[in-house]
Amino acid sequence: MGIAPMRSGNNDYENIRRPHVIVFDVNETLSDMSPMEERFTDVGAPAHLAATWFAGLLRDGFALTAVGSTARMADIGSSLLRSRMAGLSLTCDLGEAVDHIMKGFAGLDLHPDVVEGVGALCRLGIRLVTLTNGSTDLARGLFERAGILGSFERLLSVEAAGAWKPAPKAYAYAMSQCDVQPREAMLVAVHPWDIEGAGRAGLGTAWLDRSGESYPDHFRPADLQAETLTALAERLESIE
Amino acid sequence: MGIAPMRSGNNDYENIRRPHVIVFDVNETLSDMSPMEERFTDVGAPAHLAATWFAGLLRDGFALTAVGSTARMADIGSSLLRSRMAGLSLTCDLGEAVDHIMKGFAGLDLHPDVVEGVGALCRLGIRLVTLTNGSTDLARGLFERAGILGSFERLLSVEAAGAWKPAPKAYAYAMSQCDVQPREAMLVAVHPWDIEGAGRAGLGTAWLDRSGESYPDHFRPADLQAETLTALAERLESIE
Numbered sequence: 001m002g003i004a005p006m007r008s009g010n011n012d013y014e015n016i017r018r019p020h021v022i023v024f025d026v027n028e029t030l031s032d033m034s035p036m037e038e039r040f041t042d043v044g045a046p047a048h049l050a051a052t053w054f055a056g057l058l059r060d061g062f063a064l065t066a067v068g069s070t071a072r073m074a075d076i077g078s079s080l081l082r083s084r085m086a087g088l089s090l091t092c093d094l095g096e097a098v099d100h101i102m103k104g105f106a107g108l109d110l111h112p113d114v115v116e117g118v119g120a121l122c123r124l125g126i127r128l129v130t131l132t133n134g135s136t137d138l139a140r141g142l143f144e145r146a147g148i149l150g151s152f153e154r155l156l157s158v159e160a161a162g163a164w165k166p167a168p169k170a171y172a173y174a175m176s177q178c179d180v181q182p183r184e185a186m187l188v189a190v191h192p193w194d195i196e197g198a199g200r201a202g203l204g205t206a207w208l209d210r211s212g213e214s215y216p217d218h219f220r221p222a223d224l225q226a227e228t229l230t231a232l233a234e235r236l237e238s239i240e
Numbered sequence: 241m242g243i244a245p246m247r248s249g250n251n252d253y254e255n256i257r258r259p260h261v262i263v264f265d266v267n268e269t270l271s272d273m274s275p276m277e278e279r280f281t282d283v284g285a286p287a288h289l290a291a292t293w294f295a296g297l298l299r300d301g302f303a304l305t306a307v308g309s310t311a312r313m314a315d316i317g318s319s320l321l322r323s324r325m326a327g328l329s330l331t332c333d334l335g336e337a338v339d340h341i342m343k344g345f346a347g348l349d350l351h352p353d354v355v356e357g358v359g360a361l362c363r364l365g366i367r368l369v370t371l372t373n374g375s376t377d378l379a380r381g382l383f384e385r386a387g388i389l390g391s392f393e394r395l396l397s398v399e400a401a402g403a404w405k406p407a408p409k410a411y412a413y414a415m416s417q418c419d420v421q422p423r424e425a426m427l428v429a430v431h432p433w434d435i436e437g438a439g440r441a442g443l444g445t446a447w448l449d450r451s452g453e454s455y456p457d458h459f460r461p462a463d464l465q466a467e468t469l470t471a472l473a474e475r476l477e478s479i480e
Contacts, residue, residue, distance in 0.1 A: 046288070048286070048288040048292070051292045052288070052291045052292045052295055055292055055295035055296045055299050056295045056299075058299045058303075059295050059296075059298045059299040059302060059433070060432075060433060060456070060458060060459070062299060062302035062303050062305070062306050063298075063302050063406050063433035063436065063437070063459075064436070064458070064459075065302070065306040066302050066305040066306045066404070066406055066407050066437075067406050067407065067408065067436065067437055067440050071458045075457070075458060076456075076458045079456040079457040079458045080456055080458070082454060082456070082457075083453045083454045083455065083456040084453055086452065086453050086454040087451065087452035087453055164306070166303050166306055166307050167306050167307065168307065192300075193299070193300060193303035196303065196304070196307065197303070197306075197307055200307050211327065212326065212327040213323045213324055213326050213327055214322060214323045214326040215323065216300070216316075216319040216320055216322070216323040217315070217319040217322075218300060218304070218311045218315060218316045218319045218320070219300070219303075219304075
């Protein structure tokens with residue numbers, strides 16, 4: 001239940017194989033970003049600005065990627081907050097408000113299915129790594145607080161790749177670091193744009209559908225779809 | 241008043257010259273998109289979803305641009321609405337809701353300063369064109385309803401360029417269509433990512449600061465900044 005191969009994925013349903021390496025996206029895929037809304041209301045900004053801001057952060061990061069440039073996610077995040085909140089009536093200084101919101105990233109927790117799901121995947125003998133458009137420190141903090149850091153072979157960031165996902169260079173960097181071919185790896189993400197990039201780069205793909213939204217038509221579908229990481233682990237256990 | 245050269249732009253303040261061609265971005269730069277919020281509330285969705293959706297539309301368009309692909313803006317817009325609103329309790333069918341919102345694009349009006357600003361720029365003998373990530377039909381409709389279509393030499397879309405702005409190919413296409421060198425042209429946009437792309441492609445740039453937001457640090461600043469198109473026209477009249 002809650003897991004299905006998606007229509008016309010990269011691979012036929014029968015051809016999906018258990019990957020040697022799982023490459024996890026981090027923000028929203030593993031971390032629950034919903035407490036960020038409270039950070040906005042703490043400083044007098046509307047809660048819904050959190051979603052618009054994060055979409056804008058990715059929009060601007062991808063714009064830089066499209067022109068062959070790059071920037072740190074935290075820098076874009078802060079800069080966009082300063083720009084966007086400049087016209088708002090806040091309960092504190094703009095600088096303090098930006099700091100308060102950005103510090104929220106460091107205090108996030110994992111989604112409730114992650115600890116069990118990571119354990120199950122680990123027991124299958126699959127090598128687990130992360131590849132984030134943010135910093136590896138955030139992933140390390142998330143896993144340390146949850147006590148599962150030891151389940152991960154390595155934590156990677158596109159900061160060392162010179163290009164954000166979904167650019168091919170980002171996935172190629174991860175493959176090189178793990179010393180595997182793309183076909184031996186599977187990206188797991190909640191973001192369809194990440195599925196698109198990883199699929200183009202030759203990786204298998206699994207879309208975590210946590211929000212109840214449907215998969216958008218403008219990106220290539222994932223090879224697998226699951227509502228939780230535990231459901232994905234069960235599915236991968238059933239295939240070779 | 242309301243116009244200033246920006247810090248450390250592509251050109252020194254003294255070196256800014258009147259362009260032979262102005263390339264206008266269309267959505268939000270010329271069209272007032274605020275009525276889109278009402279389209280969302282019409283179907284029972286929250287008004288603030290309009291901003292998140294449009295940021296997400298650009299995010300996904302730029303993700304495709306970053307992997308060397310492209311799609312029609314209207315297709316991404318519809319597909320993303322279907323995906324995003326799938327979990328909402330709407331006052332009508334999901335399909336009807338998507339149609340109702342997308343049709344809102346075709347009924348938008350120009351910002352109040354545009355007719356006068358375009359007239360003033362036209363009288364300066366500057367050739368006026370548009371370059372949109374959307375369709376040329378939307379720009380044509382906007383100008384026809386306002387009676388200023390005749391002021392524009394041509395209406396261009398990245399659909400014919402094979403890549404969305406801010407990719408270099410999009411601006412190169414416009415330069416080729418206008419048969420001018422990038423240094424003879426100036427992009428006018430409200431979007432900092434468009435300023436970044438055009439500046440990299442060698443065009444002059446003017447940022448329209450309609451929202452009261454500050455310019456974000458992660459993009460290169462524009463050569464000129466103005467609150468309205470009429471203020472920009474006055475500034476360009478004062479230089480050669």
